[in-house]
Amino acid sequence: MGTIVISGTVVLVLFGFGNHVWWLAAVAVLFLYVQYGRDSSSARSARSARSSTSSSSAAAPSSGGGATPSSYRAYRDRRDKQAKWERRYQRERPLESRRQAREKSK
Numbered sequence: 001m002g003t004i005v006i007s008g009t010v011v012l013v014l015f016g017f018g019n020h021v022w023w024l025a026a027v028a029v030l031f032l033y034v035q036y037g038r039d040s041s042s043a044r045s046a047r048s049a050r051s052s053t054s055s056s057s058a059a060a061p062s063s064g065g066g067a068t069p070s071s072y073r074a075y076r077d078r079r080d081k082q083a084k085w086e087r088r089y090q091r092e093r094p095l096e097s098r099r100q101a102r103e104k105s106k
Contacts, residue, residue, distance in 0.1 A: 005033045 012026035090097040
């Protein structure tokens with residue numbers, strides 16, 4: 001995969017001598033490859049090792065919905081934190097939470 005990206009970048013750079021937009025495309029390809037394409041499993045394992053040593057309030061480096069939890073404890077921590085925020089929201093905004101409950105039941 002890396003050789004394809006590098007050769008594609010070289011081609012884009014060569015095209016860039018005629019039109020500078022191709023250089024921007026080459027930079028974008030390299031950026032996307034470095035951000036998302038490189039062996040991201042090593043980055044994920046480093047992140048999970050970091051989160052396991054930190055406190056439970058700072059855990060869960062991925063905040064997107066639908067991400068599978070690395071362990072049941074991490075899942076439980078995220079679930080409990082979400083429930084805590086929902087209770088706080090209901091306590092601080094009772095009228096809004098009642099309206100949302102009514103809309104949900106319809």
